[in-house]
Amino acid sequence: MGRFGAVATPAFMPVGTHGAVRALLAEDLEKLGFGMILANALHVYLRPGVELVERFGGLKRFMGYQGGILTDSGGYQVFSLSPFVKVFDDGVLFRSPLDGAMHRLSPKDVVVIQEKIGSDIHMPLDQPVGYPASEAQTKAALGRTLDWLKASLKAKNPERGALFGIVQGGVFPELRVRASIEASELPVAGFALGGFSLGEPKNLMWELASRTIESLDPARPRYLMGVGTPADLLEGVRLGVDMFDCILPTRLARHGQLYTSKGSVRLKNALSRSNEEPIDPLCDCYACKTFSLGYLAHLYRIGDPSVLRLNTLHNLRYYGKLLEEARHAIGSGRYDQWVAAKLSRLSSEREGNG
Template sequence: MFRFDLQHESNGARRGVFRTPRGDVQTPGFMPVGTVGTVKGLTIDQVAATGADMILGNTYHLRLRPGHETVARLGGLHKMCGWDGPILTDSGGFQVFSLGALNKVTEQAATFRSHLDGSKIELTPEHSIEIQQALGSDVAMVLDHVIALPAEQAVVEDALARSIRWAKRCRDAADRPEQALFAIVQGGLDPELRRQCATELATMPFEGFAVGGLSVGEAPEEMYATTAVTTVHLPVDKPRYLMGVGTPRDLLENIARGIDLFDCVMPTRNGRNALAFTDDGPIKLRNAVHREDTRPIMEDCPCLACRHSRGYLRHLFNANEMLGPILLSHHNLTYYGNLMRQTRQAIEEDRFHAFAAGKLRGWGYEPMDAVA
């Protein structure tokens, strides 16, 4: 029911289509984050207008509210939020990491306190799959053990081994053929551990593979190097997903290293804080220089924000009007969607490296080195 068609490669970048029962996902692609069943501030039609094929929901947050049983009774996550395309659900592993002061990880489960009311929650691999099946997502993620970086070697090895064991438990618990299951490669910044984890997971029947445990404190260059040493050990005929990443630069650098899918809260979170992504780098719309600026954020951008002037958008934020964050969120997701569309075309036309170099220069970075 799921298939990845690799259509073309250019300078290490892959152009493909991830085919699902609910529709095709063009890759490279970016998934807007709808943590609790909504991409913050936007209607589902507005999200679709940004060019997104697939969105993301979160097991931990939806388990807390409204509860996965409630979501199931409302017809599943698709019907509840009105999105008829594919949905991927994160397993809750990152939330276990981010709530480090409130959690305890054992071989059996991650036990932690709700950030809402302090109630005790036990998240086993089996329960994570149970929740995701109740939500009805098209792609479920295995539960993994995420740690902060840098970390001691013994800590990284322990989390890696547990992540592999938990992946097997998730695979054994999953029994819905209409829901794909993606494994997650861990191993910190150690190339050998990444190879070990990727190689072992690749022997198991997963429909896709994620590179996890990055964007958790390491430098961007360390992330890129780790992605490169990981993807070479993953099956070429399965989609590769880099979790929780990132900036426009991060997307292009990791596409060059063989990544197909991304998600991140950065476009909407920055949009809510008056920062707009552009080809010339980010624009901070609260700055006084935009007070009487009649230009849009970007010429020829089809988003809702770019129908208005920078001066008007600045006014909305300074007046604490909710429309400001809505418009900027729509712009940033549209920018990411257009960046992915342009990237796919560049790969098809064997000019990805030149395309990426031009974008990086516009954002103020040195062009990337050629990636073998």
């Protein structure tokens, strides 16, 4: 347990890829108390564009939001979303998935984009590999990722945000360890564990994450990118992860699937319609304090947009509360007992899913 800037860790960051956590107001985000959200520098660069955001005084002023922002570099999105991408030693050439225009970005460009956007924590351009990928491919991509990290550090203005190193290495433990050791030798503010949750078996993911974390400088924060479910957060915290982001709570909320302490519920289910209780009587979010599950199911059925906001508020509060409890359990030295009890409830929740 610790802090990174104004954020108590371990922490979860709601995902606002395009500079908006969908369905929420900036005020909602501030009240939820996460302290930091995630946006994607590449998406903001493509739309609305860095110059426009700069003209509005940076992404926070553009969004009317006063909390922290971590920006992902978009390396992963260049490779996963772009219809054409070519890698050079000094950067990437890719076609925009939005309008087909060609763009060329170097590690330095990606640093400058994030400095102009005005986010607090920046990610360097990296070359992720998919799953599965051969050892030779993974090794080549890792070498380039480390070279690009060094180029990013050289380009970084230390007055304008903190740069993390992205630690890759695919599914090869010795590459993961090498990536961790080399990144630890560099003056990065923290470490982002990349290339996880891409379809690899979960036990392999945790084994690799564990090897990665063991080889990192323990004095700097560790951020596990794009992971995961409530059970994943608990396991990650146990291994020493300080920061998480995941689209799951916000995306499921928009699909009417809600986390509760007694099992997840779907607004689509007929049983939800006649339920006079809140989503979760133990939750202190606005949706639970104000509305019945039956009313939310009604809003969902008639397609009223307010239900997206209410659901998102609830699911994010569930994640926030889970980590609050985790921090408390760590603070009182009983994390393992607390997590065992919580995990057994989470697994019975999965069985109880409707």
